[in-house]
Amino acid sequence: SQQGEEDPQALSIQEGENATMNCSYKTSINNLQWYRQNSGRGLVHLILIRSNEREKHSGRLRVTLDTSKKSSSLLITASRAADTASYFCATDDYKLSFGAGTTVTVRA
Amino acid sequence: GAGVSQTPSNKVTEKGKYVELRCDPISGHTALYWYRQSLGQGPEFLIYFQGTGAADDSGLPNDRFFAVRPEGSVSTLKIQRTERGDSAVYLCASRSLVPGGDTEAFFGQGTRLTVV
Numbered sequence: 001s002q003q004g005e006e007d008p009q010a011l012s013i014q015e016g017e018n019a020t021m022n023c024s025y026k027t028s029i030n031n032l033q034w035y036r037q038n039s040g041r042g043l044v045h046l047i048l049i050r051s052n053e054r055e056k057h058s059g060r061l062r063v064t065l066d067t068s069k070k071s072s073s074l075l076i077t078a079s080r081a082a083d084t085a086s087y088f089c090a091t092d093d094y095k096l097s098f099g100a101g102t103t104v105t106v107r108a
Numbered sequence: 109g110a111g112v113s114q115t116p117s118n119k120v121t122e123k124g125k126y127v128e129l130r131c132d133p134i135s136g137h138t139a140l141y142w143y144r145q146s147l148g149q150g151p152e153f154l155i156y157f158q159g160t161g162a163a164d165d166s167g168l169p170n171d172r173f174f175a176v177r178p179e180g181s182v183s184t185l186k187i188q189r190t191e192r193g194d195s196a197v198y199l200c201a202s203r204s205l206v207p208g209g210d211t212e213a214f215f216g217q218g219t220r221l222t223v224v
Binding site: 004006030031033035041042043044045048050088090092094095096097098099100101 | 112139141143149150151152153156158163164197199201205210211212213214215216217218
């Protein structure tokens with residue numbers, strides 16, 4: 001069974017727009033991580049937010065975490081065609097558990 | 109090595125056969141993870157090792173699946189009596205786990221297993 005659930009399942013936006021996706025989870029965590037996957041092969045780590053943090057930035061990425069609601073969001077600002085990929089949240093309690101992902105398509 | 113290496117990258121096998129999938133983690137990474145991913149789905153946890161021992165194997169679907177990591181480095185995922193439903197991409201990841209530390213996992217490119 002998977003811990004996290006992303007919402008929406010798919011997102012299509014115009015280049016330059018922002019993309020927001022959400023992740024909800026069920027149990028307590030040490031941290032929450034976001035990964036990106038192109039073409040259904042290896043995942044690449046994007047950002048990690050610890051359980052005692054509420055917001056974190058990395059370049060064009062902004063992640064929030066609300067442990068009381070057991071939810072996180074990933075915002076990609078000023079999207080580019082190269083951001084087209086699937087994005088997954090993963091809850092970390094030493095066992096990394098992934099959600100089903102959000103497929104983002106950025107139209108040029 | 110520079111990254112996590114998985115071999116083979118593709119494997120086609122006949123139903124009922126035995127297969128082994130190999131993962132070479134990043135040198136020094138103590139934790140190693142196996143996942144299975146079907147088309148359009150997220151990675152499904154199978155098992156994770158801390159050193160040589162399986163710290164959590166709760167994701168292995170049944171006793172046809174087994175994984176080892178005898179020297180705390182390379183790991184092999186073994187599938188007996190393969191079924192068509194085992195067809196998927198099998199992903200391996202590794203990372204350093206230190207007390208109190210929060211670390212990212214590094215993934216290999218996966219092995220695409222097709223059972224015909």
